[in-house]
Amino acid sequence: MNVEARAARVKLLLMDVDGVLTDGRVYFLPSPDGDWTETKGFDSQDGIALLWLHGKGIATGLISGRKSPAVDLRAKQGHMTYCYQGFIEKIPILEEILAKAAVQPDQVGYIGDDLTDVVIMNRVGFAVAVANARPEVKRQAHYVTQAAGGSGALREVGELIMRAQGYWEEILSKYEIRDGN
Numbered sequence: 281m282n283v284e285a286r287a288a289r290v291k292l293l294l295m296d297v298d299g300v301l302t303d304g305r306v307y308f309l310p311s312p313d314g315d316w317t318e319t320k321g322f323d324s325q326d327g328i329a330l331l332w333l334h335g336k337g338i339a340t341g342l343i344s345g346r347k348s349p350a351v352d353l354r355a356k357q358g359h360m361t362y363c364y365q366g367f368i369e370k371i372p373i374l375e376e377i378l379a380k381a382a383v384q385p386d387q388v389g390y391i392g393d394d395l396t397d398v399v400i401m402n403r404v405g406f407a408v409a410v411a412n413a414r415p416e417v418k419r420q421a422h423y424v425t426q427a428a429g430g431s432g433a434l435r436e437v438g439e440l441i442m443r444a445q446g447y448w449e450e451i452l453s454k455y456e457i458r459d460g461n
Contacts, residue, residue: 283423286406287444290389292381293333294362294374294400295434297344297351299393300410301326303430306346319350323430329438330358336447339381343373345396370400391437392417393429408437 298304302320311317333340341362342355348365355363361381364373378385386405390397393413398420401407409421410429418424423440425433442448452458 283406283440284444286422287389287441289387290338290406290441290445291383291387292339292341292361292377293389293391293437293441294341294343294377294404295391296393296397297342297348297365298346299412300391300429301342301351301354301434303428304393304412306348318346318348320348320354321430322350322354323432323435325432326430326434326438327354327358329435330360332442332447332451333438334359336442336445338441338445341377343367343370343377343400368396370396371403374400374403389437389441391425391434 295301298306301322307319308316309319330340339361340358341360342351343364344351345368346365351365352363362377367373385403388404389406389408390400390404391408391410392398392401393410395414395416398417401420407421409418409424410433411425412428425436427433427436439448442451
């Protein structure tokens with residue numbers, strides 16, 4: 281099955297966070313109570329892709345090994361249906377999400393960058409590696425983005441799904457873009 285056919289079947293798009301929604305950097309800032317707060321940088325174009333997916337009824341979610349309040353906020357702002365943090369073992373989380381979403385694995389896309397993501401990529405219909413993914417991860421992917429994680433990789437995948445499902449011209453028209461210009 282080719283990439284477009286795989287993208288056309290996606291009803292649920294899941295992803296890792298560090299290295300996919302971010303460039304992989306984690307920032308620790310001092311908090312007023314003398315402790316440290318973790319934060320991350322997210323790409324605004326990835327954010328609008330989340331809104332487009334949500335608007336077209338394609339659920340999104342994340343499974344991350346780290347916990348961060350910044351990720352909770354990003355998930356909420358992006359209307360993500362699923363937000364699982366602090367889970368390095370991702371298969372049980374995938375199984376839980378599949379049951380809640382009532383979708384088949386071949387209707388799921390997953391975007392990853394590191395070895396812990398491959399176990400999910402091997403179980404879904406549309407496995408995506410970001411440009412900055414480990415070589416081993418890229419070899420397991422159905423599609424490798426041109427954009428790096430945290431620099432528009434989710435936007436690229438979102439556009440691919442929108443095109444494959446016939447929504448892209450409608451989105452362009454909404455923003456008064458004609459003839460792809």
